[in-house]
Amino acid sequence: MATNPKYQLLFQPISFGPKTMHNRFWQTSHCTGFGSERPGTQAGFRGMKAEGGWAVVCTEFCSIHPETDEYPWHSARLWDGGDVINLGHMCEEVHRHGSLAGVQLWYNGSHSPNLESREVPHGVSGLPSNVFPERNVYDAMSDEDDIQAIINMYVLAAKRAEEAGFDIVEVSGSDTTLPLQFLERRYNRRTDRYGGSLENRARFYIEIMAALKRAVGDRLAVTTRFETDTINGEIRIQHYDEGLKFVELMHREGVCDLWSVKIGDYEEWGEDAGSSRFRPVNWMRPFVSHVKRIVGTKVPVVSNGRFTSPDDMIAALASGQCDIIGAARPSIADPFLPTKIAENRLDDIRECIGCNMCVSRMQQQALLSCTQNATSGEEYRRGWHPEKFARAVNPCSVLVVGAGPAGMECAMVLGKRGYTVHLRDSAPELGGHWRDVVRYPRCAEYGRLISYRQAQLNKLKNVDVHLGIAAMSADDVLDYGADKVVIATGAHWATDGLGAEGHRPITGVDATRADVLTPEQLMAGKPIPGNEAVVLDGDGYLTGVSMAELLAERGKRVTLVTNMNNVAEFSRFTMEMPNNKRMLHERNVKVLTNHWAQSFAPGHLSLFYLYRDSAGLYELEKGHWGRRPGSALIELPCDVLVLVTSRVANRELYAELKRRRAEWKAKEIQAVYRIGDCHAPRHALNAVFDGHRLAREFESPHPQHPLPFIRERQVWGHATYPKLGDPRPKVEVD
Ligand code: ADP
Ligand code: SF4
Numbered sequence: 190m191a192t193n194p195k196y197q198l199l200f201q202p203i204s205f206g207p208k209t210m211h212n213r214f215w216q217t218s219h220c221t222g223f224g225s226e227r228p229g230t231q232a233g234f235r236g237m238k239a240e241g242g243w244a245v246v247c248t249e250f251c252s253i254h255p256e257t258d259e260y261p262w263h264s265a266r267l268w269d270g271g272d273v274i275n276l277g278h279m280c281e282e283v284h285r286h287g288s289l290a291g292v293q294l295w296y297n298g299s300h301s302p303n304l305e306s307r308e309v310p311h312g313v314s315g316l317p318s319n320v321f322p323e324r325n326v327y328d329a330m331s332d333e334d335d336i337q338a339i340i341n342m343y344v345l346a347a348k349r350a351e352e353a354g355f356d357i358v359e360v361s362g363s364d365t366t367l368p369l370q371f372l373e374r375r376y377n378r379r380t381d382r383y384g385g386s387l388e389n390r391a392r393f394y395i396e397i398m399a400a401l402k403r404a405v406g407d408r409l410a411v412t413t414r415f416e417t418d419t420i421n422g423e424i425r426i427q428h429y430d431e432g433l434k435f436v437e438l439m440h441r442e443g444v445c446d447l448w449s450v451k452i453g454d455y456e457e458w459g460e461d462a463g464s465s466r467f468r469p470v471n472w473m474r475p476f477v478s479h480v481k482r483i484v485g486t487k488v489p490v491v492s493n494g495r496f497t498s499p500d501d502m503i504a505a506l507a508s509g510q511c512d513i514i515g516a517a518r519p520s521i522a523d524p525f526l527p528t529k530i531a532e533n534r535l536d537d538i539r540e541c542i543g544c545n546m547c548v549s550r551m552q553q554q555a556l557l558s559c560t561q562n563a564t565s566g567e568e569y570r571r572g573w574h575p576e577k578f579a580r581a582v583n584p585c586s587v588l589v590v591g592a593g594p595a596g597m598e599c600a601m602v603l604g605k606r607g608y609t610v611h612l613r614d615s616a617p618e619l620g621g622h623w624r625d626v627v628r629y630p631r632c633a634e635y636g637r638l639i640s641y642r643q644a645q646l647n648k649l650k651n652v653d654v655h656l657g658i659a660a661m662s663a664d665d666v667l668d669y670g671a672d673k674v675v676i677a678t679g680a681h682w683a684t685d686g687l688g689a690e691g692h693r694p695i696t697g698v699d700a701t702r703a704d705v706l707t708p709e710q711l712m713a714g715k716p717i718p719g720n721e722a723v724v725l726d727g728d729g730y731l732t733g734v735s736m737a738e739l740l741a742e743r744g745k746r747v748t749l750v751t752n753m754n755n756v757a758e759f760s761r762f763t764m765e766m767p768n769n770k771r772m773l774h775e776r777n778v779k780v781l782t783n784h785w786a787q788s789f790a791p792g793h794l795s796l797f798y799l800y801r802d803s804a805g806l807y808e809l810e811k812g813h814w815g816r817r818p819g820s821a822l823i824e825l826p827c828d829v830l831v832l833v834t835s836r837v838a839n840r841e842l843y844a845e846l847k848r849r850r851a852e853w854k855a856k857e858i859q860a861v862y863r864i865g866d867c868h869a870p871r872h873a874l875n876a877v878f879d880g881h882r883l884a885r886e887f888e889s890p891h892p893q894h895p896l897p898f899i900r901e902r903q904v905w906g907h908a909t910y911p912k913l914g915d916p917r918p919k920v921e922v923d
Contacts, residue, residue: 192533199499206406211244215491216235217491218361218414222557223557225275228276229569230569231279235283236282240524241528250361254268254339255303255308262551271911280354289356289357290355291359292350294350302321311331312331314330320456336393341920347405350409355409356410357411360397360411365456371391373419388438391439413449420454420460428452428476433480437483448490463495465542471501471505474492474494478509481509490512491511538641542560546874562575563874578885580607581608582888586608586609586611586673587610587672587674588666588669590614590677592656593876595867595880596675596880599881600612610652611653612653616656619643623638662842674858676846676862678867682707682732682833682835684699685699686725688727690727690752691785695725697788703716717745724747737773738773740831741778746777750784750785750796751783751784797823801819802818802819835870864879
């Protein structure tokens, strides 16, 4: 289908420095955990975006020298010729589809733990890192020779980038990297020509850009990603203060071919990767627009904003906010977003839901994966393509019981592969437990997980969806007439207080009582008695804080009790924790961490502090040594207790079918599998992956068990790169 004329502007080329991109889609630098160490995964992942129409595809942050190393988080690196080879593979893949490859040059100064390289990072003022305060990370204050050496490191890295095949070198002036540390008053305590006035504090950043322009600027585009506001008050960068003034300064010097603009700093880069729970689409608009006004028409500006709708993109371009649509998450959720817009297939777009699970993987020092797109990160290691599905060799009929995230995904992929699928659920709508999640406060965008699959299932003639049926028994399944069966019956919240803390029910807790509710019951409208509400959260993610917010919205006095160190401990990984805390504070929700419930009786909940036992070990009775047990309890008034303690797999249907395995043959059932939360209740991205994986590997010898994937690691006996004794290029000033 031809491109809708109203979206044509998105497909016009644009030039910056010596480069031209073929449309207006720019995959912003974003973390993956693939780095230079997993060249196949890196190239497969980035190349897929180029294939899907992103005209610029960038790496994640790329360390320019062993002096700045953030291991065990994996960055890209351009330290030596080995990195040139590995990242060169990414460049080849990106170029194969006619796109430009960009690399984000990164030196993190004070925030360089250097746990792998063991080198001393240089910085602006010799301060401890506020990002890693518990890790004893300090920088060494740079003298002018050190500063020049660091600039030389940028230049050498840019030359390696050129050798690898990169088209764009983007200096990271974001996430509080060293250029920002020089710029920010709170870090810069210098009294020389690199400290004091804004012009002096900006000098280092501008000198890097100028050095890169001189060294490679006639062949590569030299760009920057800059945060105009750290959103954290006076001593940092504020947009209307030094943020915009710096843009003016640098622009005057003519050393920047293109600006990619963001907000937030390293401590709270969730303001840049704004989650949909806290930031609407295009939340950075005012900040970006002002930069565009300063740099004028000749220097392009990239704006991010979780853009998935072409109408929003066109509005951003047409209003003069920016020239180029930047995206990290929308490009992860759908690498083919530009192509689908170009081909006018808008209902095929797999829109990012803004859940930040992708971010959470990096924050856990793991590899990127995505709730919406099960193939992301699996392009190379499992050979998965998000838009291409191998046709079934012997298509048979498959019954999928349960239409939650796992069942929907499995039915969709089996359908795309040509199987005849019946997807059946006793609920009247698709989505399983996710239907509740979508109705939590702030979670409306999460509905895209269901609506995308619904639209795809509707298009598949070979998939029948039966909703609102009677719950299927083992007899129903055995008599159904399907060749193969997939059980995706999900999980439910524990009704007795069972959780990771103690792994046992809590005395007096029973959700058949009027004053004890599970999240499912609350969402289904079970009345909420009294005023004093307690949420007992052993899950640590979304549901606990959402229940607390819901109860506060309904006028209850709410206390959130958790056994963890923090509220919504997992949201540390999705970068939502600070805003979760602010939200609870705004709603007067009291928080009690490191506590759990001992018992519940009408009107009050007895809590204990997790560390109430003695630190020392004592003889408790003859020959019996241990901690002296504490017995202190805290009594909380509690008219209603909401249990977010743990989820329990709905495993009965699968277990019953297994017990009756002897009957399968007579019923012509070849196999029964289980996927998603009924196997083990985990985050939805795992349920989606599970359903997807089974459907992709449906003909493998043992589909319940995943096929091996390619592991990228050094195999013993093969060459290392560099070898011991290899020289390092000189950066020092004589
Ligand atoms: P997952 O996250 O693994 O996809 P969910 O809990 O979201 O799991 O979804 C499970 C779905 O299975 C729910 O919509 C539920 O109504 C449905 N379901 C569970 N047991 C049966 C059954 N015996 N017959 C039909 N549908 C079922
Ligand atoms: Fe978007 Fe969530 Fe996927 Fe990240 S994990 S790209 S936020 S849908």
